[in-house]
Amino acid sequence: MKRTHRCGELRASDAGSTITLMGWVNRRRDHGNLIFIDLRDRSGITQIVFDAERNPAMHARVESVRNEYVLAVTGKVEPRSENTRNPKMDTGDIEVIAGELKLLNESKVPPFFPGDANVNVNEEVRLKYRYLDLRRPEMHANIEMRHRVTLAVRNYLASQGFYEIETPIMTRSTPEGARDYLVPSRVHPGEFYALPQSPQIFKQLLMIGGMDRYFQIARCFRDEDLRADRQPEFTQIDLELTFPTEETIHGVVEGFLDAAFSAAGHTIERPFPQMPYDDAIRLYGIDKPDLRLPAMTDVKGAFSADALETLAIDASLPVVVIRTPKVGELSRKERDEHKTLLNEKQAKVVKFLDDFKRLEKSWPEAVAKVRELSGAEEGDLLVMVAAPKKSEASAEDTGDAAAERRKQRDAFAVYSNAGQLRLALAQRYAARHKAFEGKAYKFLWVTDFPSFEWDEQKETWTFAHHPFTSLHEDHMELLSEGVKALHDPNSALGAIRARAYDVVLNGTELGSGSIRIHQQEIQAKIFEALGMDEAEQKLRFGFFLEALQYGTPPHGGIALGLDRIVMILAGAPSLREVIPFPKTAAATDLMMDAPTPVTDAQLKELSIGVKK
RNA sequence: GGGGUCGUAGUUCAGUUGGUUAGAACGCCGCCCUGUCACGGCGGAGGCCGCGAGUUCGAGUCUCGUCGACCCCGCCA
DSSP: OOOOSOTTTOOGGGTTOEEEEEEEEEEEEEOSSEEEEEEEETTEEEEEEEETTTOHHHHHHHHTOOTTOEEEEEEEEEEOOGGGOOTTSTTTTEEEEEEEEEEEEOOOOOSSOTTSSSOOOOHHHHHHTHHHHTTSHHHHHHHHHHHHHHHHHHHHHHHTTOEEOOOOSSBOOOOSSSOOOEEEOSSSTTOEEEOOSOSHHHHHHHHHTTOOEEEEEEEEEOOSOOBTTBOSEEEEEEEEEESOOHHHHHHHHHHHHHHHHHHTTOOOOSSOOEEEHHHHHHHHSSSSOOTTSOOOEEOGGGSOHHHHHHTTBOTTSOEEEEEETTOOOOOHHHHHHGGGGSOHHHHHHOEEEOOHHHHHHHOHHHHHHHHHHHTOOTTOEEEEEEOBOOSSOOOOOOOSHHHHHHHHHHHHHHHHHHHHHHHHHHHHTHHHHOTTSSOOOOEEEEEOOBSEEEETTTTEEEESSOTTBOBOGGGHHHHHHHHTTTTOTTOGGGGOBBSEEEEEETTEEEEEEEEBOOOHHHHHHHHHHTTOOHHHHHHHHHHHHHHTTTTOOOEEEEEEEHHHHHHHHHTOSSGGGTSSSOOOTTSOBTTTTBSOOOOHHHHHHTTOOOOO
16 A cells, blocks of 8 residues: 555545545544544544445454554545535545555554644653654644744755855863863763854854855754753754855845745844844843833933932932833732832842822823833833932942943943843733734844953953954954953953844844954954963964964854744744754653663773762 | 742542542543544543651641752853
8 A cells, every 4th residue: 555645635626536545543433333533644634434334344443443543544535515524624625435444553542642632731741752742733833844944044045155064063172151061082081072062163164264155054052051942952053154244144144034934934024123232231121122012211301300319219320111011000909019020139229110190299290201202102001110229328430431331330230120120011911912922023133242241250251252253343442451450340341342243033032143253363362351371272272273373264153043933933932842852941851761871881981980 | 059830540630627438521441323523322440649758546638858840040152
């Protein structure tokens, strides 16, 4: 027997033909001498009719068939009569009258049925029996979407002159950044490879190697704690090209995203808007703004100095208003619950006022101005966020550059906390404003990221991106100045901006890239800036610093999270829904039961002893 | 590393103030049924209440520990 059609393909026009289907028993309805079996494969479902009168010999065998058995059925396609048609099924106008049945395989009773309309099963069970879970139409749809998106990206990038090039999975450990997954070397006792956190250095070397345009659907590995949108191994659409400007790279990314979203049935608007990091912080309090809801508004000007004093607001720091649309009237209880939106730590930095009716009694003009500035409409919730006035006198404003930067850091804290509050309110009232429903895809480029960030624990400045990111040329002076104050949180390093850009979709960071440093002196200076002396540079990146000296072309690139893109397109709540064999939040595989201990013999061969 | 939610039949859940034999639905098994498509009818089986201590005359229920799943913070250049 040879399969002639898939189970979702047959239509009224096929009536009369004799066909063969192969697939799983989705459901069986046994009426005694008449048995219906819905046969399922990845394309859909077809009803097969077994009639004892027409084929008595076969009927005894059909009676023993159960859900998830694998069958081959040859039969005649017949149109269904008016009263037996099923408009809910794609194949509901026809049915197949079985003539021949072959039982290809039986099935144990599964812990859940892939054919159930809404599988309401614990995710633990789904992951343990992932191969059954994958039979569900929803999973098929997600995996098919992933395939189509990947294919569209490949085709687009190939059309733009990119070569798809593989880079090593076993590579060298780089202690910066995320923790590495390590692979012990048998040949070199005590030495380890690392799995790549990204193919960063390889793709830069490919540019030095004159490959001109590279891409890879690249698996990356990071040994960090997980979230719904983070897996220990994940896939990036990674690319790099020579002689770029930011515009070149943005154009390529918008091009393949357009292709990918088209493949998933959506059109997106291009070009994407752009916003410098500093504006993103000021307007959204976050470096990945969700543009589906309004920005925050600076309303300090609406209030007199006296009013701010009375409200116990620090007038030297930002005063912003968060507008959440269409929230409507709030009960006393709902308003009280707003207090829980700030944790203790946040409450030290910001306070908020959400009762504008009360504010209006004392300062009607100011409130009118706030409504105007924020574009508030009837029913919108306004919440004003500001820094509480400190009781003790704060440090004297000495008016120098360091004092100015300290103030900027304080302002950042206000914006950032207000931004978190904005998202918390948006989540809380999502059912009312409905901005998160439907298929609104709001892309954004966030540009000019800080090159360095302050590490509170180590009390020093570190790379915000990776150390191969170019600075804006006119910030090189700040670098020389800032290096002198490496352990000062108000160092000039904080003012340096990078030629780095993130692509953001609906508040999710899809990808991150930059124009790279292609001059060895500058690269060395950056390493030096963060306290890496020449010996250490040579040890860790010697080969790379040397490569940079052999005619390295200007180059740049970006990497986008494929899993996240597909997750958003599928409307899925976690990456696990778009990865066929995902890991749990504790980085285990419940189906394979990995990781596992290994034998002493294996460890011995690798010269590894395990502390118990 | 920290916080939260959860863990009872194959599955999803209920389980009173600590008190008799731990229930329901779906699924499963048997019998019946020729137009169902979440088929239907009758009957039946199925439990280490995650695991381990403790409190108690008595623990699914209370306490402590532990394991596992999920979410969040830290972390993720």
